[in-house]
Amino acid sequence: GAGVSQTPSNKVTEKGKYVELRCDPISGHTALYWYRQSLGQGPEFLIYFQGTGAADDSGLPNDRFFAVRPEGSVSTLKIQRTERGDSAVYLCASSSGARSYGYTFGSGTRLTVV
């Protein structure tokens, strides 16, 4: 597609529930990143995929968070047993690997845990 698409744009869930957030990157982009942005903060790195594999998952806060990219395109971020502190905007970005152009970010999924 023309840009990075994230769905849903908004998600409200109850504490303790499971959620899945989807990212559809720019066609042909091999690198995919997930970031989390809390109110008034800059984006915080979660995980990086190169192709199908998670090349760097050092930013995942705990084992409730997991992400997959089974065919090297669409990625899903999965959060188990959600907590109120998980409320944030989850941003996905993709890149062709050419660092000089930075990433292209999606508009994010705003997750609210009540």
Place this chain on the structure above:
Amino acid sequence: EDQVTQSPEALRLQEGESSSLNCSYTVSGLRGLFWYRQDPGKGPEFLFTLYSAGEEKEKERLKATLTKKESFLHITAPKPEDSATYLCAVYPSGGGSEKLVFGKGTKLTVNP
């Protein structure tokens, strides 16, 4: 630990009033420094990458510069449509990580 500090947190300008935003960073090694613009409810939009001290990049009313410890985003004769949050991020070398480390941003408001 790699750190990015942006100042000021917020800046109000009158249309046409030029100013600069600051990004100070501490990294073990720098592969690149990025500037992004973020509008409310949107993801960050890429503006510039700088790689080495002394480098400058320009785009319309914006000019980014880089020294060994900080970067500046100069805004010349801003317009109301330049209102946004400007984010600075560093791409550290070493450690094998591909992550960018972001600052908290500077929220710029340009009044007509």
